Amino acid sequence: MLRYAVRRIALTIPVLLGVATLVFALIHLVPGDPAEAMLGESAPAADLQELRGKLGLDQPLLVQYERYLRGLVTGNLGLSFRYQTPVGQEIGQRIGPTAQLAAAAMVVAILIALPLGVIAALYRGRTLDHAAMTLSLLGVSMPNFWLGPLLAIVLSIQLGWLPVSGSGTPAHFVLPAVTLGAALAAMLARMTRATLVDELRELYVVAARARGLSRSRVVVAHALRNSLIPIVTIVGLQLGAVLTGTIITETIFAWPGIGRLLIQAIGFRDYPLVQGCVLFIAVVYVSMNLVVDLVYAWLDPRIRLQ
Amino acid sequence: MMGRLGALIVLIVGAAALVGPWILPADPFYQDLPLRLASPSWGHPLGLDELGRDLFARLVLGARVSLFVGIVVVGVSATVGSIVGGIAGYAGGWVDMALGRLMDVLMAFPGILLAIALVAVLGPSLEHVVLALVTIGWVGYARLVRGQVLKVRELDYVQAARASGAPVVRLLALHVLPATFSAVSVQATLGMAGAIIAEASLSFLGLGVQPPMPSWGTMLDAGRAHLFDAPHLTIVPGVAIVLLVLGFNFAGDALRDRLDPRSS
Numbered sequence: 096m097l098r099y100a101v102r103r104i105a106l107t108i109p110v111l112l113g114v115a116t117l118v119f120a121l122i123h124l125v126p127g128d129p130a131e132a133m134l135g136e137s138a139p140a141a142d143l144q145e146l147r148g149k150l151g152l153d154q155p156l157l158v159q160y161e162r163y164l165r166g167l168v169t170g171n172l173g174l175s176f177r178y179q180t181p182v183g184q185e186i187g188q189r190i191g192p193t194a195q196l197a198a199a200a201m202v203v204a205i206l207i208a209l210p211l212g213v214i215a216a217l218y219r220g221r222t223l224d225h226a227a228m229t230l231s232l233l234g235v236s237m238p239n240f241w242l243g244p245l246l247a248i249v250l251s252i253q254l255g256w257l258p259v260s261g262s263g264t265p266a267h268f269v270l271p272a273v274t275l276g277a278a279l280a281a282m283l284a285r286m287t288r289a290t291l292v293d294e295l296r297e298l299y300v301v302a303a304r305a306r307g308l309s310r311s312r313v314v315v316a317h318a319l320r321n322s323l324i325p326i327v328t329i330v331g332l333q334l335g336a337v338l339t340g341t342i343i344t345e346t347i348f349a350w351p352g353i354g355r356l357l358i359q360a361i362g363f364r365d366y367p368l369v370q371g372c373v374l375f376i377a378v379v380y381v382s383m384n385l386v387v388d389l390v391y392a393w394l395d396p397r398i399r400l401q
Numbered sequence: 402m403m404g405r406l407g408a409l410i411v412l413i414v415g416a417a418a419l420v421g422p423w424i425l426p427a428d429p430f431y432q433d434l435p436l437r438l439a440s441p442s443w444g445h446p447l448g449l450d451e452l453g454r455d456l457f458a459r460l461v462l463g464a465r466v467s468l469f470v471g472i473v474v475v476g477v478s479a480t481v482g483s484i485v486g487g488i489a490g491y492a493g494g495w496v497d498m499a500l501g502r503l504m505d506v507l508m509a510f511p512g513i514l515l516a517i518a519l520v521a522v523l524g525p526s527l528e529h530v531v532l533a534l535v536t537i538g539w540v541g542y543a544r545l546v547r548g549q550v551l552k553v554r555e556l557d558y559v560q561a562a563r564a565s566g567a568p569v570v571r572l573l574a575l576h577v578l579p580a581t582f583s584a585v586s587v588q589a590t591l592g593m594a595g596a597i598i599a600e601a602s603l604s605f606l607g608l609g610v611q612p613p614m615p616s617w618g619t620m621l622d623a624g625r626a627h628l629f630d631a632p633h634l635t636i637v638p639g640v641a642i643v644l645l646v647l648g649f650n651f652a653g654d655a656l657r658d659r660l661d662p663r664s665s
Contacts, residue, residue, distance in 0.1 A: 113505070113509070117506060121522050122522065124519070125523075232650070236594070237639075238601060238639075240602060240605045240621060240622075241638075241639035244628055244635045248632045252628055339514050340512075343602060361608070366522065369521055373510075373515075373518045377511070380510070
């Protein structure tokens with residue numbers, strides 16, 4: 096296991112370096128002068144020169160790259176042009192809300208998906224199965240930037256049950272978490288159904304039933320338990336989709352997280368902050384994939400031998 | 402059944418996008434300000450938007466944007482991805498490893514994050530959306546084709562062609578890549594749905610199509626400010642996106658079942 100873990104971590108390092116290089120290149124893709132794009136065409140030449148100096152754009156490219164990598168290693172992501180504070184500090188303040196929202200979305204997705212998938216598998220080919228799978232297909236096809244406003248229209252505006260936007264109370268979590276978790280729930284429900292249908296065909300299930308165990312006990316205590324490995328893997332691998340989803344969900348519901356910070360930074364042309372947010376999300380995503388791979392290899396020794 | 406329904410939805414939206422803007426009586430850019438936010442009526446079957454423009458006419462023009470982005474992004478991504486994946490899979494060795502690492506780096510960005518970042522620095526426009534989506538889109542096809550080529554290149558007919566002295570380009574173009582066509586066509590059909598949602602997402606965030614040109618994403622974004630007084634501005638473009646995405650998903654699933662019955 097240790098050898099597998101070392102090899103897997105070693106493979107991640109060049110990917111992270113590539114990600115960092117691509118994010119570094121972003122500011123150099125800005126058409127024309129990035130300093131002019133940030134300050135405006137009518138900015139005084141002295142201000143432009145000062146900003147170029149602050150961003151290090153007046154240095155040769157290799158020097159900029161070396162400084163950038165050195166900064167990353169020491170946790171220095173530069174200075175936000177808009178807020179005049181360290182980028183790392185701005186991101187740090189928003190990790191909590193984004194992590195809470197992502198976790199809540201995962202919980203919502205699992206709470207919806209498992210019962211839906213189990214019902215569909217138990218009533219395979221019948222009306223309940225078709226209804227559950229149609230619902231999940233709708234969930235996959237419904238973009239969160241539509242589902243969010245739609246839920247707000249019904250649950251906040253028509254019924255007045257939940258706040259439309261903002262944060263601070265448990266009620267504020269409901270709409271963003273459901274919006275963010277719906278697509279994952281739909282995908283997990285389909286996955287749960289597929290794996291459970293396969294498990295229910297296994298001989299140990301027939302044997303358990305023959306020994307007189309109730310159907311619900313066989314499903315929950317035996318078949319569903321064995322279906323969990325692929326389901327847990329999908330949950331881990333879908334974290335990327337959830338992270339990207341926070342960008343839109345946080346924007347819709349004015350949630351004070353990293354996704355909203357990124358969109359605000361784009362609006363202000365605060366390129367150092369844009370770079371910081373993109374890099375942070377990508378690094379979290381790569382790290383989570385690494386963790387999922389390691390956990391999966393730990394659970395299933397065959398993976399290590401491949 | 403669902404495949405036919407999907408194909409029908411795609412055909413209807415495609416036909417509307419193609420000829421709709423010429424035959425519709427309403428001008429999608431005409432502003433009838435006194436009637437702004439009006440609900441659906443006989444004269445305006447889907448109502449009017451925040452500037453008094455006919456929602457149906459804008460929806461039809463928006464379909465053209467969605468399908469244009471989908472076709473161009475999927476077409477270019479599939480072509481580039483097939484070529485790169487074909488070269489990586491066939492050449493193997495350091496070429497495969499170098500291209501593989503490049504793909505790993507691009508795949509390290511979740512979802513459309515890299516597209517958002519690219520459009521953010523290049524500036525919001527339809528061209529930049531297409532460029533950004535192709536930049537992240539080709540990788541999936543390259544991975545798929547590479548995997549297929551690794552299998553196909555060992556088949557007898559490819560080995561025979563190689564033994565008879567066929568040049569590499571001819572081998573790839575005539576013998577190897579055509580064998581990956583069915584897998585690529587399924588992914589391309591499903592990829593249309595992904596590209597349409599991605600374009601709408603970017604436009605929703607203000608990074609895509611710019612006003613006054615309508616896009617289903619920008620229409621949804623504009624509707625957010627009127628959730629209380631004109632919910633139809635949110636409901637109409639959303640239904641259109643879901644229907645078209647469902648259509649491509651149904652068609653893609655049916656195509657996969659037909660080309661590879663084992664998958665169903």
